Amino acid sequence: MIEIENLRKEYARGGERVVACSVRELRIGRGEQVALRGRSGCGKTTLLNMIAGIVRPSSGRLAVAGTDLTPLGEAARDRFRGRHIGMVFQTFNLLQPFDALENVLLGAVFGGRDGRAAKSRAVELLEKVGLGDRLHHRPNELSVGQMQRVALCRALINGPELILADEPLGNQDPETGAEVLRMLLEIAREEDRTVVMVTHDPESARFMQREIDLTTLRDGEVAA
Ligand SMILES: Nc1ncnc2c1ncn2[C@@H]1O[C@H](COP(=O)(O)OP(=O)(O)OP(=O)(O)O)[C@@H](O)[C@H]1O
Ligand SMILES: [Mg+2]
Known part of the structure; x- marks a missing residue:
């Protein structure tokens, strides 16, 4: 599902180069459930953003779901993401003017799957994460953990082949976190x-099939 070789993302800041992410080799098979670990700033979010086609690699090879992402322009990468990927961002990215249900449905609109079926799936997902009584709350009327669960439902609405989640349980109490993780898996x-x-929690990582430490995947170069 994911094939990576010598993948790098670098940023130029003034005269210095910042290596945001560097991975020599990584393969993740279809259906695998992987926990991505590594210390703060080692490039986990950057890696997820490259896999999702949000951030363009500086060099190397990156193929996702059989598509080589490296030569694709922004519009093609956006289409690719809408078709194959569900993403939960570290910062949620919920839209304030819309309520929980509408935020989940926006995921369906972007994936080109609007309509009645999408709405009942959205309600079903929100009920599964314990938000059946919060469908019409706006983000500022939700707790942080609840916003995070709305973001997870939005990522799942189109039944994506690949789900990328950046610490999706970071603001959940242990019981809710375990329940949401169980639902996701x-x-x-x-x-x-x-x-x-991405998770820093060894408890949640235990539920995944495989654990990858990005710190050890870096090719020795340390971000400036
Ligand atoms: N646009 C940018 N310009 C310059 N440096 C950046 C940029 N984006 C990220 N970086 C740097 O790249 C490194 C990796 O950032 P990233 O957000 O991927 O880390 P992370 O592993 O997700 O960390 P955390 O666990 O704190 O979320 C960091 O050192 C960061 O400062
Ligand atoms: Mg991060």
């Missing part, structure tokens, strides 16, 4: 989805 297994989840 259950959906992933039922539908044979691949999951890559």
